[in-house]
Amino acid sequence: MKASVYWGGIVLAAGVALGGCFGRGNTPVGRIVRVAAAADLQFAFDELARAFQTAHLGIGVRVSYGSSGTFYAQLANEAPFDLYLSADIDYPRRLIKQGKAVAESEFLYAVGQIVVWVPERSALDVPWRGINALLDPQVKKIAIANPQHAPYGRAAQAAMRHFGIYAQLQDRLVFGENIAQTAQFVESGAADVGVIALSLALAPAFRQRGCYAVVPLEAYPRIEQGGVILNWVQDRSAAELLRAFIIGTQGRAILAQYGFLLPQEAEALAR
């Protein structure tokens, strides 16, 4: 009897606790765009969002950075974001196929580049030797992002294959969970050299601490970064304004400053 009173009390308390949360979802005050952005955009997008908010007073931008794949899994479950900026155009396209976004909202905003990066203290002459510096016998460990799920890792692997040095280097590779962790492997000295995103090598925290050589674009499949506006967008006109800003003159200038190529530039360079 008393046990049933106890369990009844718990069910009631749970009901009250859950009830207290009804209707108090995350409805933002004022106009806001909720952005899920790939981790490699971290530095560029902070600046871009500031510029956008200055240009469009009254519209706020709330951004979460993370891995494109994690965001994809969350958006497939209708996570409350309005705009998705993926490091890989493939994820937004899959969301479109699943009916989570419309094809018209898809856009290409940048092409990523990879670089061979060493910390300042390294004796390796990366700027001069480029990717061949990886073959140096004093290089014990080479950090790249995990090619299984990180687009920059796939690009690094493809570039090594392109230059016919992958077989020689295979045993020396270590894999970071994402491009930032890969850079940390190298910066900490645990790996001697790494293949990371140019956007990271140009980031304020890394710019002073090492040097890099850009890997030629034709050595790896294009890292096409694309995005979509999700179907459950709260303020469609605000989200469209932000999208227009990113692919507009001002947004592109900021992205270029952080080492992202614009899709047309990549075409021109490849030719």
Add this chain to the structure above:
Amino acid sequence: MDSAALWVTVKLALGTTLVLLLLGVPLAWWLAQARFRGKFLVEAVIALPLVLPPTVLGFYVLYALGPNSTLGRGYETLTGSRLPFTFVGIWIASVLFNLPFAVRPFVAALEAVDRQLIEAAWCLGVSRWQTFFRVVLPLSWPGILAGAVLTFAHTVGEFGVVLMVGGNIPGVTRTLSIVVYDEVQALNYAAAAQTAWGLVSFSFTALALTYALQRKSWLV
């Protein structure tokens, strides 16, 4: 330190500990008392959250609570809101994930109570319910408190499940652990170190307190 994240963290850790005290103590009491063949299976199920990597566990919880599942749809019809990416969502995930961290110390504490004392109380005509509150709990509270502190500390440090089910939304589901991770990813090592230092000193206090409470006497 990020005060919104601090508040989310404290709310989540207190909420998880409270639910696990209310649900976990009776469950542990039943496990400590019951003698049946399938008991090892129940124990194994309770320990299961220890096996999977947190992000993977979070991934399954995300799908189980999401709009594509019966459970998620049922909740949405009942309440009109969704579980993933809300505070209630990470609360449920956190309770599931912490089940072994609470129930196992509870079972150990309750099993250590001398069976003869319990039976003596029953023979003296004290009801089972009263025996539990007047004999068992007073004798086992340090162990139960230890389980509660461990659950609280573990929730504060939880990362993978909360990130996956919560979606890293400031003020709603972004906890201090996620803030530290974000800062490290963003190469803001100074800010990360500041938050990490806060977390470490908090955890040290919590754990020292747990072990102090478990000490039988302070004479030595």
